[in-house]
Amino acid sequence: MLRAFFAFLLLVLTGLSAPAKAQELQTLLQKHADEVAKPGRQTVSVVINDLMLSGLPQVQVFLERWQAREVVQDTATGLFYYEGDPVTDVDSGEAVDLGDADLDAIKPNGGVRKAIGGALVQFQLSDPDSAKRREALDAIARAPSGDQIAPLEASLAGETDPDILLRKQGVVDMLKARYGETTKIRVAAIENLAGGLSVEARATLNQILTTSAGVGTEIPENANIARILTPGTDLTEVEAYGRLVDAGLATARISNAAIKEALAANIVGGAVAGIPVHDLDTLERRFEAYTALADQGLVPPTVTDDAAAEILAAHSFFETYAEQDPEVTAAAARVLDSIERNVALNQTADLALDALSLASIYFLAAIGLAITFGVMGVINMAHGEFIMMGAYTGYVMQQLIPDYTLSLIVALPVAFAVTFGAGVAMERLVIRWLYHRPLETLLATFGISIALQQLAKNIFGTQARPLTSPGWLDGALVVNEVVQISYIRIAIFVLALIFLGLILFILNKTRLGLEVRAVTQNPGMAASMGINPDRINMLTFGLGSGIAGIAGVAIGLYAKVTSEMGADYIVQSFMTVVVGGVGNVWGTLAGASMIGTLQKGIEFLNPSNTLAAQTYMILFIILFIQFRPKGIVALKGRAAEA
Structure with a gap:
């Protein structure tokens, strides 16, 4: 008691010497001491309202600490403090030494904390x-x-x-x-x-626009009707009759199985209600026997089809809005329809952007293969591994150059040089000996792809390696709540456009392009004009491989970099080339656009099963090739003849 007296005296002296405002929150809390110490969902609102109306700047901090269960009460004086060592004053925030005072932790329950959170929202x-x-x-x-x-x-x-x-x-x-x-x-x-x-x-x-189902002998006059339902059209007759039963407006019908059980339980002398058992082989006769038993009070009565139809015809089925104001529901329905249409349009635009992005990735992956296949007629199963080599080159550059932007700029030409050299070496050592032997070429390049995968595993390991994009490629371009596209995909799309222009320039405006087109159209005539087809084949294979390396750097920013990553794109690359038209740049672009759009469309219709989407896409392409075997843009010349 003596200690409590001195504590009270200290409080009085402090109140006399300090400004009045400094103790306003503590004074307000003492008015509701019991409710603050042991708050309940029914009583806490009074405390919160008084705190909010006080306008004190300390209220927000107190509510936050109260909600976090960081408020304690001195059991002797009844004063409140913030938990800590030492505790702090709720008004000044200064530390207070209470010695060995007995402190009781205030622990509001979930409901109280939710109410406090609602009040905090106004401050936040x-x-x-x-x-x-x-x-x-x-x-x-x-x-x-x-x-x-x-x-x-x-x-x-x-x-x-x-x-x-x-x-x-x-x-x-x-x-x-x-x-x-x-x-x-x-x-x-x-x-x-x-x-x-x-x-x-x-x-x-x-x-x-929330609705609830209703049924009655007539449509309620004061209800806000959403729609009137017709049995047999808007809902089945069985469902409609079930609603009547649930509402207590009709007797439940007996199922055929229940009728059979009732008849079996009432067989007397080989007959049921005077009808021989062997005559109960039709539904009509069984129903007749059951009706006879019901007339005798032996089984519950049932409802005939005609009676059920009459009952349905005598009642109205409808849905009513929970909202009673028809003007509000009419406006909500009108606006919601408008929003849904806009959402559908924007989803289509978002899907188109995704398809365009995927098409640019497939174009980058396939353009090198299109050039190689178109000029040389070589089925290069190791093309995906050149993509993988380019991605790993980008990874190595990032290890050597910490600046991601600079390393990316350096990685593009280095990846081209590495894969160009690898392509030239492959053509000189293997491909040149297998021209016009497609099966042997396919098997040889398939073996090379396996060897390159194993070499990558030996050098870099089996775990995926990060190819980190620069900071300016982080995030996405957000058009609205529905349409958005990542900056990396935009960068890949821009890179695909650059390569499209570069390849067209090389093929149409340079001597190398002229010679490539000459060899493609007629290698014999080109050789007679002084062009070396063997050299053109080597440079073309190297060019196609180098482009695949650059594509690998771009794809590595978007996908995981592993030794098997090339296998993820080789099938799509071949499909792109074949569908678009072998050896034609515009055909490759058309094929990539078609496959990208088709894949995204199928995935949109069947989002839970990507494997099924791939299967449907391949089946569609097989059918497409049956009707247009030379692709969208057919090429004339050696590639077409092959």
Whole structure:
């Protein structure tokens, strides 16, 4: 008691000597000491309201610490402090030495903490930290209520971040759409949602348009009817009759199995209700016997088909909106239809961007193979390994040059040089001896691909190696809530365009391109004009391999870099070349576009099974080749003859 007296005396003296405002929060807490110490869901709202109305700057900190269970109470004096060693004052935040005072930890339950969190949202909406303001908006969207409209609108004037301001205005409209005071306010808020594509806006409108099934002898006059259902069209007759039974408006019908069981249980002298058992071989006779038993009170009565039809005809089936205001539901339905159409259009645009991105990847992977196959007629199964070599070259450059941007710039020409040299060596050592022998060429290049994979495993190991993109390629270009594309995919698309222009320039504007086209069209005539087909074959194979190496650097930024990564693209590369037209740059572009669009379209229709999508795509391509064996853009010359 003596200790408590001195503590009280200290509190009085401190209150007399300090400014009055310094103790305002503690004084307010003492007014509700019992509710603060042992808060309940029913009583905490009173405490929170008084704290919010006080306007004290210390309230936000107290609510945060209270919610986090970091408030303690001195059992002797009843004063509240923030947990710590030593404890701190709730008003000044300064440390307080209470000696060996007995402190009781305040532990609000989940319901109380949720209520405190709702109050904190109002502070967080104007918090200097933009992350906390976003968290507050997320919290409101998860648990919306009408009392959040006022603090949200009050925070709009001081909002400096344009993105958060736009989000706040959207959340205000969503809240007003559901909890607005008048029909005019709600309809106006719903109309404001028409331009958005967010999931939250659609969820709000769907909640307004929530319906429940109803049935009765007539349509209720005061109900907000969503639609009237016709048995046999909008719902089956069995389902409709089941609704009548559930509503207590009809007797449940007896199933055929139950009728058989009842008849079997009432066989007397080889007959049921006077009908011989051997005559009960049709549904009509069994139903007749069952009706006779029901007339005798031996089994529950049943309902005939005609009677069931009459009962259905005598009742109306409908769906009613939970929202009673028809103007609100009409506006919500109209706006939701508009949003769904916009979402569908944007999903189509997003799918088109994905298809374009995938097509650019396939084009980069296949363009080198298209040149090689078109000029030389060589089926190079090791083409995917040149892609892999390019990706690993990019990885090595990043180990040597820490700057990711600089290492990427250096990696592109180095990858071309490495894979160009490897391609020339492969052509000189293996391919040149196997011209016009496609089976042997296929087997030889397949063996080389396996050897290159094993060599990569021996050098780099079996784990995937990171090929990190520069910081300026992080993230995505976000057009809206539906349409977005990563910067890496955009970079690969731009690189594909650059290579398209570069290949067209080489083939159409340079001497090498002229000689390549001459050898492609007529190698014998080209040789008679002084062109060395053997040299052109070597340079062409090296060029195709070098382009594959550059493609590997680009693909490595997007996909994992492993020794098997080439196998992931060799099949698509061959399909791209064959479908587009062997040896034709424009054909390769058309083939990549077709396959990329087809694959993304199938994946969109069947997103849960990518293997099935691949299977459907291959089947479609097989059918396509049956009707157009030379591809989209047929090539004349040696490649066409092959």
